[in-house]
Each structure stands twice: as C-alpha cells, then as structure tokens.
Amino acid sequence: MSKESDSGRRSRMSVAGRASVSEELAELGRPTIEHGERKRTALLYVQRLTKVYELRRGFFRAPELAYALRGVSFYVRRRETLGIVGESGSGKSTLARCILRLIEPTVGRIVFDGRDVTALRSGELRALRRRMQIVFQDPYASLDPNMTVQEIVREGIDVYALAATRKEGNSMVAALLVQVGLEPTLAERYPHELSGGERQRVAIARAIALKPELLVLDEPTSALDVSVGAQILNLLQELQEKLGIALLFISHDLRTVQYFSHRMGVMYAGKLVELGPTDAVQKRRYHPYTRALFAAMTPSREAPAIRLPVLRETPAESDEHARGCVFFARCPNAEPGRCDIEEPRLSELFPASHHRVACFHPQLD
Amino acid sequence: MTLLSVTDLRVEVSSDLGVVRALDGVSFEVKRGECLAVVGESGSGKSMTALAIMGLLPVGGRVTKGSIVLEGRELTRLRERELCKVRGAEIGIVFQDPLTALSPVHSVGWQVLEAVMLGRGYKRAAAKLEALALLTRVGLPEARERFDDLPHTLSGGMRQRVMIAIALGGAPKVLVLDEPTTALDLLAAREVEQLILELARERSLGVVLISHDLSQVGAVADRIAVLYAGQIVEEGTAARVLREPAHPYTRGLIASIPPLRKQRRRRSATNERLPVLAPRQLEPRTIGVGCRFAPRCPAVFDRCRVNEPPLAMMSDGERARCWLYDGGSEATP
Numbered sequence: 107m108s109k110e111s112d113s114g115r116r117s118r119m120s121v122a123g124r125a126s127v128s129e130e131l132a133e134l135g136r137p138t139i140e141h142g143e144r145k146r147t148a149l150l151y152v153q154r155l156t157k158v159y160e161l162r163r164g165f166f167r168a169p170e171l172a173y174a175l176r177g178v179s180f181y182v183r184r185r186e187t188l189g190i191v192g193e194s195g196s197g198k199s200t201l202a203r204c205i206l207r208l209i210e211p212t213v214g215r216i217v218f219d220g221r222d223v224t225a226l227r228s229g230e231l232r233a234l235r236r237r238m239q240i241v242f243q244d245p246y247a248s249l250d251p252n253m254t255v256q257e258i259v260r261e262g263i264d265v266y267a268l269a270a271t272r273k274e275g276n277s278m279v280a281a282l283l284v285q286v287g288l289e290p291t292l293a294e295r296y297p298h299e300l301s302g303g304e305r306q307r308v309a310i311a312r313a314i315a316l317k318p319e320l321l322v323l324d325e326p327t328s329a330l331d332v333s334v335g336a337q338i339l340n341l342l343q344e345l346q347e348k349l350g351i352a353l354l355f356i357s358h359d360l361r362t363v364q365y366f367s368h369r370m371g372v373m374y375a376g377k378l379v380e381l382g383p384t385d386a387v388q389k390r391r392y393h394p395y396t397r398a399l400f401a402a403m404t405p406s407r408e409a410p411a412i413r414l415p416v417l418r419e420t421p422a423e424s425d426e427h428a429r430g431c432v433f434f435a436r437c438p439n440a441e442p443g444r445c446d447i448e449e450p451r452l453s454e455l456f457p458a459s460h461h462r463v464a465c466f467h468p469q470l471d
Numbered sequence: 472m473t474l475l476s477v478t479d480l481r482v483e484v485s486s487d488l489g490v491v492r493a494l495d496g497v498s499f500e501v502k503r504g505e506c507l508a509v510v511g512e513s514g515s516g517k518s519m520t521a522l523a524i525m526g527l528l529p530v531g532g533r534v535t536k537g538s539i540v541l542e543g544r545e546l547t548r549l550r551e552r553e554l555c556k557v558r559g560a561e562i563g564i565v566f567q568d569p570l571t572a573l574s575p576v577h578s579v580g581w582q583v584l585e586a587v588m589l590g591r592g593y594k595r596a597a598a599k600l601e602a603l604a605l606l607t608r609v610g611l612p613e614a615r616e617r618f619d620d621l622p623h624t625l626s627g628g629m630r631q632r633v634m635i636a637i638a639l640g641g642a643p644k645v646l647v648l649d650e651p652t653t654a655l656d657l658l659a660a661r662e663v664e665q666l667i668l669e670l671a672r673e674r675s676l677g678v679v680l681i682s683h684d685l686s687q688v689g690a691v692a693d694r695i696a697v698l699y700a701g702q703i704v705e706e707g708t709a710a711r712v713l714r715e716p717a718h719p720y721t722r723g724l725i726a727s728i729p730p731l732r733k734q735r736r737r738r739s740a741t742n743e744r745l746p747v748l749a750p751r752q753l754e755p756r757t758i759g760v761g762c763r764f765a766p767r768c769p770a771v772f773d774r775c776r777v778n779e780p781p782l783a784m785m786s787d788g789e790r791a792r793c794w795l796y797d798g799g800s801e802a803t804p
Contacts, residue, residue, distance in 0.1 A: 193656035193657065193658070193659075194627070194656055331513055331683065332512070332683070332684060332686075332727055332728060333512065333724060333727045333747060333748045335727075336728075336745040336747045337747045339729070339745060340747060343744065344744075358656065358657070360657060361686065361729050361731075362729050364729075364731070364732050365729030365730065365731075365732065366729065384732060385732060388731075388732045398658060399657060402658050402660075402661040403657065403731075404731065413662070414658060
C-alpha cells in the first residue's frame with residue numbers, strides 16, 4: 107500500500123498543500139547544535155532523520171502520510187555498541203536501511219566519519235558501503251541460495267578488489283570463516299546445508315570481509331533459538347573487541363539490547379523517546395514507555411506488568427500524531443492541552459548527564 | 472483433578488527421507504485451572520505435542536504408541552468424525568500467527584459466532600450474544616462496533632485476542648496455545664499472557680502453552696515441561712524449574728538468556744561472555760544408545776553414553792531425565 111518517495115524534495119512538494127506537515131518537515135530539516143563536541147568525534151552522526159511514506163487509500167483520495175521515522179538524532183562512537191529497541195512498526199528497520207542508504211530518508215542528515223553522506227552519488231556511495239555493513243535478521247533470506255559459502259563471502263572481496271590474486275582471496279575467505287567460528291571446509295557448502303546459526307555466521311563473515319568500521323545489525327538473533335542467539339552475541343562481542351568495529355544493534359528484544367549495548371535508545375512510533383548509557387536508562391527509566399517495557403521484560407506474578415491503554419491501530423499508521431507527543435494516546439502521565447499539542451524534544455534532564463528523554467512528564471522516582 | 476493426561480506418547484512422521492520419531496515417550500498431566508508450559512527449541516517436538524493432542528498431525532505423521540486421555544476418553548483411537556466434535560467443543564486451539572489462522576474475508580464477530588454455533592449448537596441469535604460477550608471478555612475495545620470488522624484492520628495483539636475468543640467459542644475444557652505471543656510485541660504479549668491466566672482461572676480451563684522461550688513463561692505457567700529431541704528432559708513447578716533447574720540442558724538454556732544489567736558488572740570491563748551450550752550435532756543420532764543430550768552435555772560421564780536415563784522422580788512431581796538424579800538422590804554435577 108505504501109509508496110516510497112524517490113527523494114526528499116519530491117516528497118516535500120507532494121505534501122506542500124498541507125501547511126502544518128510541510129512546516130514540520132522544514133523544522134525537522136533545520137540544523138541543530140545538539141551534542142556539540144561528541145557529534146564531531148563520532149563515527150556516525152544521524153541528525154533529524156525522517157522518513158515519510160504516502161499511503162494511497164483510494165484513487166481519488168488525498169494520500170495519507172505515515173511517519174516511519176520522526177526526526178531521529180543520535181551518534182555512534184568508534185568501538186562502541188549502540189542498541190536501539192522498539193516494537194514492530196516503530197521504524198527501527200527503516201532506520202537501519204536509511205543509514206546505509208538502502209532507502210532514502212525524506213529529511214535529515216547522515217554524517218559518517220565527519221562527512222555528510224546523505225546526498226552521495228553511486229560511486230562515492232560504493233566506497234562508503236565498504237565502511238558500513240549490515241547483517242539482516244533472516245539468514246535464510248539474506249544469503250543467495252545459488253552461491254556457495256565461498257562465493258558469498260568472496261563476492262565483496264572481489265567487488266572491492268581487496269585480494270591481489272585468486273589464491274589470496276581464497277585464503278582470506280578461509281581466515282574469515284575461522285574468525286566467525288566456522289570450519290573452513292564449509293566453504294564449498296550451500297546455505298541450505300547449514301543450520302540457522304551457521305548461516306548467520308556466514309552473513310557476519312560476509313560483512314566483516316570488507317573490514318567495515320560500522321556494522322549495522324538488524325535483529326541478528328531474532329530468527330534463532332535462544333542458545334544459538336547467545337553464541338552469535340558472544341561472537342559479535344569478540345569481533346568488536348578484536349577488530350574495534352562500532353555496532354548499531356537494532357532489536358525488538360529489550361533483554362538482549364540491555365545486555366549487549368554500551369548505550370541504548372528506545373523507539374516508539376518512529377521517534378527516539380529515550381537515549382543514554384545503558385546502565386542509566388535501565389536504572390532511571392525516565393520515559394513512561396521505557397518504564398512499561400522494562401516492567402514487561404521480567405514477567406512475574408508478584409510484579410504484574412504496567413497496563414497501558416490499548417490502541418485501535420498501530421501508532422505509525424495514525425496521522426493524528428503529526429502534532430504532539432507520539433505516546434500521548436497511551437501515556438499514563440499525559441497532560442491534555444500540552445502533550446497532545448506540543449512535541450517533546452529529546453533533551454537532557456540534567457546537564458551533561460548524557461541521558462536524554464523526550465517527555466514533558468518523565469518519571470523521576 | 473486430572474483433565475488431560477498424555478502417557479508414553481510416540482509420534483512418528485514418515486517422509487521421503489524415512490521415518491523420524493518426533494515424540495518418544497512423552498507423558499504429562501494437566502489439571503483444571505492449571506497451565507502447563509511445554510518449552511523447547513526448534514525441532515524439539517513441541518508443536519507436534521500440540522498437534523497430536525488436537526488430532527491434527529501433518530500428513531505422514533501418526534501416533535504409534537501411547538495414549539491421550541481427556542476426562543476418561545481416549546482420543547488417539549477416535550475416528551475423524553468423532554474428533555471433529557472434540558475439537559472446538561472440548562479442546563480449543565490458538566496458533567502462533569493470528570493473521571494466517573483467521574479468515575481474511577469474514578468479520579471477526581462472525582468467526583467467533585460460527586465457533587459458538589458449531590461448538591455449542593446455539594441458534595444464531597443466541598450465538599451472536601455469546602460471541603459479543605466473548606469478544607468483550609478478551610478485551611477487544613468497542614466490541615459491538617468492531618463486530619463486523621475484518622481481521623486485517625486489527626493490531627496483532629487484538630487479532631490474537633480474537634483467536635482466543637474463537638477458541639473459547641465452543642466452551643472447551645482444554646485450551647492448547649502454540650506460541651501464542653511469539654508474533655506479538657513485548658507489551659501486547661504480556662497482556663495476552665495475563666488474559667490467558669485469568670481465563671484459565673475463571674473457567675477452570677486446563678491450558679497447554681507451547682513456547683520456545685523459557686524466560687517468557689514464568690508469569691503464566693504453573694508447571695513447565697522442557698522438551699529435548701522428542702523427550703521431556705525435565706518437568707516441575709514453574710518456580711522450581713526456573714530457579715533451580717536440574718537437567719544440564721535446562722541449566723544451559725537458562726544460562727544463555729542474557730542477564731539483567733544490575734545483576735552483573737560492566738561487560739566491557741570483564742570481557743564477559745554468555746555461557747553457551749555446545750552446538751547441536753547435525754549428524755543423525757543413533758537412537759536408543761545413551762542419553763540424547765550427552766554429545767552436548769557439560770556434565771557427561773561414561774554411563775550417559777551407554778544407557779539412556781529414565782525420567783526419574785526427584786521429589787513429588789519434580790522429574791528430570793538425567794543420571795545425576797537417578798533414584799531420587801541428587802549427585803553433585
């Protein structure tokens with residue numbers, strides 16, 4: 107149903123008839139001075155990233171807008187893991203794809219290693235892609251079934267001419283397979299001959315073959331059994347320590363994110379509602395949504411979950427939230443007259459706490 | 472009082488590759504108002520357990536040994552026509568993905584209404600009232616207004632609530648739920664689990680909850696049975712299994728769940744790793760010789776490779792299939 111807009115400019119024009127929306131998009135695109143020094147030294151800096159889809163519900167009806175991302179800003183430092191947690195439809199996969207420019211953001215800026223990459227053309231984009239790689243959720247779908255493990259891992263090495271000779275390329279593949287914990291003899295196998303965990307290891311070997319500085323992980327353990335997922339987490343941790351890769355770890359699984367990340371962000375309806383060092387987020391849980399998520403993570407009969415009002419439709423589909431807080435309809439702390447009109451910005455409650463929340467009434471107990 | 476009892480159940484599935492024993496000697500009981508969680512990883516046979524109870528085994532699959540008794544009635548020997556009366560009216564089922572399980576072209580109200588008519592023999596008007604009451608009970612907001620809505624207009628959590636209403640349509644005594652919250656978001660999953668628990672209590676239902684995630688069943692299950700390679704390897708009260716797992720497999724599963732942050736030091740400072748089980752063996756097992764978990768077991772000793780351990784009683788109702796607990800005396804692993 108959704109139709110992707112080709113470029114930011116075209117999308118902005120198509121919504122020009124709607125004053126409030128176009129004003130909002132213009133506001134989102136305005137540069138900010140948030141983050142200061144940290145932003146300049148970060149490996150990846152994402153500013154006000156917004157992705158709007160047009161939903162055509164009928165030929166003669168004006169398209170409705172669905173916000174997949176609403177002004178998401180954050181940074182990732184070198185050698186660090188930033189975890190992003192959110193439920194389905196919160197825009198976390200859109201975020202991953204926008205950063206790699208697999209889909210184009212409507213508004214916003216992506217700065218990688220000090221360079222604005224938002225508008226790079228194909229040639230420059232290719233050089234960039236070597237430096238940031240992605241591992242997808244489903245290793246059954248993300249590996250070409252007609253290629254052997256050798257060919258899959260080898261493809262990137264050949265595209266970027268990282269090996270001088272054929273022999274050198276082969277030994278690079280063998281070393282990579284060992285590095286991700288696979289027997290080099292698996293090189294001649296096809297993906298369907300491997301288990302889910304082995305396939306995900308192949309996907310990781312393919313990604314690190316290009317020696318990237320940033321690895322985006324979109325639900326890398328969600329399709330795997332718990333015990334296999336734990337092995338993949340350990341492998342990623344080991345690779346980060348050895349190779350110094352920065353990881354952007356995106357998952358719906360709060361338990362994994364809070365375990366795995368140095369810093370974490372919580373997404374709701376395309377907006378980052380809380381962001382900070384994992385220990386601080388886990389301890390303080392300023393945003394009511396973060397609080398409900400953490401309460402739901404450790405189910406027990408003694409401490410029942412926080413009950414939030416149930417929505418009729420998923421928040422991302424609702425156009426009503428173009429104004430005000432995205433969480434208004436479900437929030438136990440909502441203040442009518444403010445939260446439904448004004449949009450809370452992601453800001454630090456205490457100066458230099460590095461812990462940011464987008465809420466007018468954060469929970470401070 | 473025992474409602475459903477499964478005894479020494481064996482299910483074999485024949486395909487082009489030969490006969491696979493999907494379940495081998497599975498036994499458990501479910502009482503009224505009690506929830507049993509059957510937990511296992513993919514391939515452990517947990518879905519086969521659910522399907523066998525319903526008499527819905529896939530083509531090529533059949534029960535070759537053992538019995539399934541519901542209130543004194545043997546289900547494995549029933550003919551298809553008789554089974555049809557059991558399904559819905561005596562056993563309700565909820566599948567993982569409500570969007571696949573629901574009819575996309577019938578309204579949610581009609582689908583519940585149909586279940587009430589077929590399961591209880593109600594006339595249409597009475598069935599409609601009951602369907603409305605059920606939809607309200609499972610927490611569909613504005614049930615009267617949404618009665619004629621199609622499933623795709625509802626969120627995932629709401630669809631699963633509708634599935635539960637359909638399963639309750641025939642006023643069953645047993646509810647079988649196959650991964651009911653796996654496709655749902657965390658908050659929606661918790662609410663659906665809470666609903667299942669409430670319904671089990673207020674309607675004295677026996678609940679069989681199939682799940683792959685040991686960390687998620689604690690809030691609902693009274694008892695937990697852990698499946699490995701078609702066998703129950705551990706069974707007991709949920710509190711005991713989760714706090715003091717006995718079988719090395721259960722211990723490994725619980726250890727590989729990422730711990731909460733406050734329970735540990737900083738990862739970067741300690742190079743901490745999750746303790747993990749040895750990888751599963753992909754080669755075909757030689758069934759009948761030794762413990763099936765022995766190739767992956769950190770506590771394996773000579774006897775494990777020669778003799779298969781029985782599901783030994785450790786204490787009242789607490790069972791483990793491991794030589795460490797043979798004869799009721801616990802050895803130090």
